[in-house]
Amino acid sequence: MVVVVPVQWLLKEFNFIKTSVLFGICNLSIVPMRLLASDASEMVNQVVFGEHFEVLEKDKKWSKIRLAFDSYEGFIDNKQYEEISREVYQQLSTEKKNYAGNLIDFITDDRNNLTTIPLGAHLPFYDQNSFKINTTTFLYDGKVCNEILPKPAIIEKAYLFLNVPYLWGGKTPFGIDCSGFTQTVYKLCGHNLLRDAKQQASQGEVLSFIEESEPGDLAFFDNEEGNITHVGIIMNDYNIIHAHGKVRIDKLDHSGIYNVDTQQHSHKLRVIKKMV
Structure with a gap:
């Protein structure tokens, strides 16, 4: 026998709410994306520094997101991203893409906090060795990949x-x-x-x-x-x-x-x- 459970009931049962369209960006080196809203759930993907996304559902601990880069969906911890406005999301989706080009590198923010970033990390609003996430400016002097390269x-x-x-x-x-x-x-x-x-x-x-x-x-x-x-x-x-x-x-x-x-x-x- 197959029991059909209304989606609304599931959202209520797990305290999820449909958001009024929120957007976010990863401000940590590497964040696990999980199949289900649980630390014990399998990791199906990763969100790397600077990737932006739409927040589809949210509860006290977890957000279900859809990445802008490839539309992949999964759950991440609410403590592991920063909210951005719709305007910033749209700007990030249309701007020229800049990616970190070294296996591992370091960035510093305007309070001299140090963060490691991996190869392929996104550099939002990159310009002359700096980039921004909301009001925070980061300095980065490593290699940047931002061109369509030959095969x-x-x-x-x-x-x-x-x-x-x-x-x-x-x-x-x-x-x-x-x-x-x-x-x-x-x-x-x-x-x-x-x-x-x-x-x-x-x-x-x-x-x-x-x-x-x-x-x-x-x-x-x-x-x-x-x-x-x-x-x-x-x-x-x-x-x-x-x-x-x-x-x-x-x-x-x-x-x-x-x-x-x-x-x-x-x-x-x-x-x-x-x-x-």
Whole structure:
């Protein structure tokens, strides 16, 4: 028997309220986004410094948010973001994007507080080594990524993550999953991908054969049920860089990924796609 529970009852039961459209921005290095409103719930994504979002629902401890960058939804702790106005949200959504370009870097605010930020952190309203979140000005003198780079740069950025440990829901040099890896690498090169491998597989142009692919194209892999569960970046000479245990380089053939350590195939090839 299937019991249908009204959404209004669920919101009341967990003390959630529909917001009158609130907006927020991440003012911490890395914030976990969870599947459910609980510290014990699995982390499905991360919100990195400077990312802005819409607040869909809110209770005393948790907010359900939708990221502006890729529309991904999940729950974050209310203590781990700062509210912004609708006007600022819209300005951030249309301004030129600037991202931190070093594996790890430091910023200082106008009270000399020090904060670490990871590769790919957003730098809102960046201008001449400074940027702002509401009334707080931050100083940053590190490398900035803010251009659409040629396709070979995708491989160059991918190498920055080599040997980073795998982390479900992760998208930073401290831990990353397969689609977080491809999304972040493409973002640093000025291209937008959706968050999950299955979502990314809905983008781009299908290529019929591996021989048609170029370094920087994406290869997608499915499980026994036919669901796309993995993605990696194609390199030269039938190699692929992907997050599996860690960000690693393996061989790619018509069957899938051939693990150079175990000497076995680890993933079954489903489709190859050209994104840029």
